[in-house]
Amino acid sequence: xxxxxxxxxxxxxxxxxxxxxxxxxxxxxxxxxxxxxxxxxxxxxxxxxxxxxxxxxxxxxxxxxxxxxxxxxxxxxxxxxxxxxxxxxxxxxxxxxxxxxxxxxxxxxxxxxxxxxxxxxxxxxxxxxxxxxxxxxxxxxxxxxxxxxxxxxxxxxxxxxxxxxxxxxxxxxxxxxxxxxxxxxxxxxxxxxxxxxxxxxxxxxxxxxxxxxxxxxxxxxxxxxxxxxxxxxxxxxxxxxxxxxxxxxxxxx
Amino acid sequence: xxxxxxxxxxxxxxxxxxxxxxxxxxxxxxxxxxxxxxxxxxxxxxxxxxxxxxxxxxxxxxxxxxxxxxxxxxxxxxxxxxxxxxxxxxxxxxxxxxxxxxxxxxxxxxxxxxxxxxxxxxxxxxxxxxxxxxxxxxxxxxxxxxxxxxxxxxxxxxxxxxxxxxxxxxxxxxxxxxxxxxxxxxxxxxxxxxxxxxxxxxxxxxxxxxxxxxxxxxxxxxxxxxxxxxxxxxxxxxxxxxxxxxxxxxxxxxxxxxxxxxxxxxxxxxxxxxxxxxxxxxxxxxxxxxxxxxxxxxxxxxxxxxxxxxxxxxxxxxxxxxxxxxxxxxxxxxxxxxxxxxxxxxx
Ligand SMILES: Nc1ncnc2c1ncn2[C@@H]1O[C@H](COP(=O)(O)OP(=O)(O)O)[C@@H](O)[C@H]1O
Ligand code: SF4
Ligand SMILES: [Mg+2]
Numbered sequence: 001x002x003x004x005x006x007x008x009x010x011x012x013x014x015x016x017x018x019x020x021x022x023x024x025x026x027x028x029x030x031x032x033x034x035x036x037x038x039x040x041x042x043x044x045x046x047x048x049x050x051x052x053x054x055x056x057x058x059x060x061x062x063x064x065x066x067x068x069x070x071x072x073x074x075x076x077x078x079x080x081x082x083x084x085x086x087x088x089x090x091x092x093x094x095x096x097x098x099x100x101x102x103x104x105x106x107x108x109x110x111x112x113x114x115x116x117x118x119x120x121x122x123x124x125x126x127x128x129x130x131x132x133x134x135x136x137x138x139x140x141x142x143x144x145x146x147x148x149x150x151x152x153x154x155x156x157x158x159x160x161x162x163x164x165x166x167x168x169x170x171x172x173x174x175x176x177x178x179x180x181x182x183x184x185x186x187x188x189x190x191x192x193x194x195x196x197x198x199x200x201x202x203x204x205x206x207x208x209x210x211x212x213x214x215x216x217x218x219x220x221x222x223x224x225x226x227x228x229x230x231x232x233x234x235x236x237x238x239x240x241x242x243x244x245x246x247x248x249x250x251x252x253x
Numbered sequence: 254x255x256x257x258x259x260x261x262x263x264x265x266x267x268x269x270x271x272x273x274x275x276x277x278x279x280x281x282x283x284x285x286x287x288x289x290x291x292x293x294x295x296x297x298x299x300x301x302x303x304x305x306x307x308x309x310x311x312x313x314x315x316x317x318x319x320x321x322x323x324x325x326x327x328x329x330x331x332x333x334x335x336x337x338x339x340x341x342x343x344x345x346x347x348x349x350x351x352x353x354x355x356x357x358x359x360x361x362x363x364x365x366x367x368x369x370x371x372x373x374x375x376x377x378x379x380x381x382x383x384x385x386x387x388x389x390x391x392x393x394x395x396x397x398x399x400x401x402x403x404x405x406x407x408x409x410x411x412x413x414x415x416x417x418x419x420x421x422x423x424x425x426x427x428x429x430x431x432x433x434x435x436x437x438x439x440x441x442x443x444x445x446x447x448x449x450x451x452x453x454x455x456x457x458x459x460x461x462x463x464x465x466x467x468x469x470x471x472x473x474x475x476x477x478x479x480x481x482x483x484x485x486x487x488x489x490x491x492x493x494x495x496x497x498x499x500x501x502x503x504x505x506x507x508x509x510x511x512x513x514x515x516x517x518x519x520x521x522x523x524x525x526x527x528x529x530x531x532x533x534x535x536x537x538x539x540x541x542x543x544x545x546x547x548x549x550x551x552x553x554x555x556x557x558x559x560x561x562x563x564x565x566x567x568x569x570x571x572x573x574x575x576x577x578x579x580x581x582x583x584x585x586x587x588x589x590x591x592x593x594x595x596x597x598x599x600x
Binding site: 023024128129130131158159160161162163164166167170185186187188189191192225226228229230231232233234236237240241242243245246248249 | 296297444445446447448449450452453455456457471472473474475477478479497498501502511512513514515516517518519529530531532533536537
């Protein structure tokens with residue numbers, strides 16, 4: 001049997017900003033799919049607000065969709081190119097049978113993510129990458145969830161746009177009292193966003209801890225090499241070379 | 254050409270690239286000396302890759318280049334590479350000038366064993382005979398840190414990991430001891446631990462050969478780690494250039510300042526106190542939609558009416574007039590910026 005993730009135990013508190021970091025193949029995406037009820041664990045349990053999501057068929061998970069929403073890395077492939085922005089953002093309201101004035105709600109959400117209400121009439125391809133990510137965030141916020149799960153939401157963005165989107169994440173998580181699960185391969189981004197972080201490697205969580213503690217005193221060898229490998233502007237200007245980065249990683253990776 | 258010292262390997266002057274109606278690169282001027290590692294940074298759509306492709310003579314159909322691009326170092330300086338024919342360019346590519354792209358599979362032949370691909374580049378350029386090239390290929394694969402290179406040489410690209418493939422590409426790029434290595438986002442698709450190793454190998458590879466390097470990336474921390482000098486590009490123009498330590502510690506152009514602010518996730522004292530990150534407003538416009546005058550003025554918080562005219566090049570240090578740089582590699586616009594209302598400069 002192939003185990004994509006193994007013996008993972010985690011808990012995320014209400015209102016927490018929780019990061020999951022790891023390199024490709026570490027099991028981050030599998031863990032994320034389990035958390036969101038998109039896949040079932042072979043054994044073990046996922047509880048959201050005390051309710052198990054593992055033992056219910058997908059159609060019974062409407063309550064989960066209302067409480068937990070997802071934002072993906074690539075807004076181009078997660079936004080239907082043939083749908084207008086209004087319909088994209090209103091889609092969770094429609095599929096969950098949430099009534100009310102959808103047009104007003106969409107307008108409000110667009111404002112919340114920093115887009116013009118006029119955007120509702122346009123199509124995804126008429127927006128830049130950063131704006132499309134704002135549209136994805138607006139859609140995720142539509143059913144008024146408690147938990148936002150983001151999968152590499154800024155990995156495809158340039159630094160200036162990344163900063164804009166990270167600021168938006170800050171604003172909405174604080175402003176709406178959300179619980180955030182933020183999955184990324186980029187430890188610097190996770191450090192900026194999250195209070196606590198789990199480090200994954202080969203399907204296991206090798207270390208969990210408060211973000212700053214984990215940076216200052218990584219407890220696991222893998223975390224140590226991950227932290228040591230991150231290029232850093234200030235450290236580089238102070239003389240840290242590529243050789244130093246590689247030495248921190250150790251032989252053969 | 255301006256006073257290129259003996260050590261100049263690449264001299265680019267007044268390079269313009271465009272389609273029939275849309276200018277994509279404007280007046281790109283820089284040079285790189287032997288043994289010098291120069292970074293080229295900017296957001297996507299700034300023109301970094303086009304700069305590399307123009308130097309390599311790989312601009313696609315429909316793109317026109319004007320200006321002067323010369324390569325020296327190993328042989329006497331070439332003629333203007335924008336004017337030599339494809340046959341002469343093909344002789345230089347893979348030999349005197351080589352390139353590593355972001356995606357290693359674009360450079361590898363999927364149906365050929367990797368050892369044979371390293372061997373081939375030496376045979377094509379006649380730098381070694383067959384037996385010599387085979388032995389050298391294994392040495393090169395060893396130098397880029399591949400385990401059991403004699404065995405690995407018999408693998409096909411698909412049998413290797415992304416990081417291993419990029420090492421093979423690097424071995425091919427270094428095989429003929431190029432005078433100039435161009436890397437375009439070579440580690441962007443790699444995991445951070447693999448990136449660290451590959452960056453180390455790239456730097457070692459060029460240092461051992463005293464080769465010049467142009468290193469393209471959107472990651473400022475990577476440039477600061479790998480390069481000595483940096484060129485900042487926006488809207489198809491080089492808007493600032495200078496030693497990495499000076500440009501990053503004391504940026505003068507408002508675009509450079511904005512880029513550094515937006516990338517600085519760690520903040521002044523390690524962790525940021527959850528203050529909003531500084532951002533640059535808006536996004537990079539599509540080609541042909543950059544404003545006249547200063548290309549950055551549609552996003553710049555410091556723009557004035559004056560910025561509607563093209564800002565000239567101001568040397569970072571007085572006396573370093575255009576074309577008067579004295580240190581190695583300091584030809585023309587080695588250290589300066591093009592901005593009417595520059596930041597910093599206090600120190
Ligand atoms: N063959 C081409 N024809 C027309 N426009 C092009 C072509 N190649 C690149 N461009 C445009 O030139 C600009 C600069 O591109 P590029 O050099 O790839 O930027 P970077 O590498 O900095 O991301 C972009 O707007 C791009 O769309
Ligand atoms: S020239 Fe003007 S618009 Fe351009 S960067 Fe300087 S201040 Fe901003
Ligand atoms: Mg590019």
